[in-house]
Amino acid sequence: MEALNVxxxxxxxxxxxxxxxxxxKGTPTYAHGHKINLGPGxxxxxxxxxxxxxxxRLTIRNDRYGFDPLYYWHDPASGDGAIAVSPNMIQLIAEGYTSELDYGALGxxxxSGVMWGNDTPWVKYKALPANATVVWEGGKLSVSGGPTVPKANPLGREQAIDAYIDLFRQAIKRRPSTGNTVIPISGGRDSRHIYAELWHQKMPMKQAFTWGPYKSYPWDEVQTAARLSKKFGVPHEVVKPAPGDTFQQYEVLKNxxxxMCADDHFFFIRINRYFRERGFDCTYDGNTGDIISSGTFSTRERHAAITERRWHDLITGTIFKQWSPGEESLRWVWGEDLYKRMSA
Structure with missing residues (x-):
């Protein structure tokens, strides 16, 4: 397993x-990811x-969803208005920008398995909000932007299905594949939807793969992916941990x-190496497709909380209930003092 020199x-x-x-000090200009200009306005x-x-003047910006992470350190009490920014907080900590833990955010x-809003594990560090613009000038800091909450669309079921297909098709069309594209495919509906739409638009795909040991579903992910790849005429293979690799090594690198802002998907460490070994330069992954397609997280309770903008009820009343191991278990694992700090 390769070492990571942070x-x-x-x-x-x-x-x-x-x-x-x-x-x-540091790198004065940084740009990462890809932009797609949709036109004026x-x-x-x-x-x-x-x-x-x-x-x-320092200007920091990101995409409308905040998917490409940037973090900034700021201590208003320092007296010099200092700010530090990086795509990795551990990098900044190594540079001396320290902070106490944010126990509320950690709790x-x-x-839930995710950091909420612009919270991070540390008090003085914040994640850049979605669609944000952060400006530092003369020791003064301003933060604008943030995610937008769309209004409910009164489409009927059939209209919604047609609109979903059309918008998804547009999104894929705006992102043409290269001749060296690899497709991650599982039994989940989002990856199958992407795969099928790429095939429908006749975009070149060199390889498809499935993470072999991942067993979170009652069906055979590998078999599902292999059958679909055969239908589309795309070579398919199973990616497994490399000999000598351990879960602990993957977890350390992932963290x-x-x-330290994700509790899942350690296997992407191995997949990233697989991409580099094969020289792939393009891939696709979805974010909400599986949730929209299968309704895994759709309940009347959640729908009502979102419609009525009851965000606290949504988080504590439904999401925590589904993902948390339970308050008594947490109290036992953390101990009384830490439990109180993680519950503030």
């Missing part, structure tokens, strides 16, 4: 205001993040790469 892995930048001037599509330092994370 101190050399991720770009970062910091600036502070001292004696009437800015003192900066529309948000830029794609998955991307960036920052730019022009000598007096929510342990009960480092995600800045």
């Amino acid at each position: 101190a050399k892995q991720y770009p970062w930048f910091s600036v502070k205001w001292k004696d009437g001037r800015a003192e900066a 529309r948000l830029v599509d794609g998955i991307w993040s960036e920052w730019n330092w022009d000598g007096s 929510a994370f342990m009960r 480092t790469i995600t800045s």
Whole structure:
């Protein structure tokens, strides 16, 4: 298993205001991901993040969903207005930008499996909100943007199905594959939907693969993927852990790469190496397709909470109930003192 040298892995930048001037260090310009311009008056599509330092102003921006992570450290009490930014918080901690733990954020994370809003495991660190613009100038920081909550659309069932197909088709068309594309395919409906739409649009696909040991469903994921690949005429193979690799090694690397903000998908460490070994330069993955297609998380209780904008009830009353191991179990594992801090 390859080692990860965190101190050399991720770009970062910091600036502070001292004696009437800015003192900066690190990488002044950063751009990651891809942008898709949808035309005047529309948000830029794609998955991307960036920052730019022009000598007096630092501007940090990201995509409309906040999918490409950026984190910033800021301590208003420092007196110099210092800010530091990087796609990896562990990188910044290694550079000396420390912080106490955010026990409230960690408590929510342990009960749901995700960080909420712009929370992170550390008090002085924040994730860039979706569709955000962060500006630092003269020691002053401003943060604007944030996710939008769409209004309910009064489409009927058949209209909604047709609209879903059409919008999904448009999204794929805006992202043409290369001749060296690999497709992750499981038994889940989102990956099958992507796979089928790429085939429908006759986009070239060099290889499909399935993570072999992943056994979270009652059906055979490998068999489902293999049958679909045969239908589409795309070679399919099963990716497994490399000899000598362990779950613990994958987990350490996953936690480092995600800045301790994810509790799942350790197997992408092996998949990433598989991509590099084979030289693939394009792949596809969905975010909400499986949830929309199968309704896995759709309940009347959740629908009512979302419609009425009762976000606290949605999180504590439904999501925590589904994903948390239970309050008594957490109290037993953490102990009384830590449980109180993680429940504040």
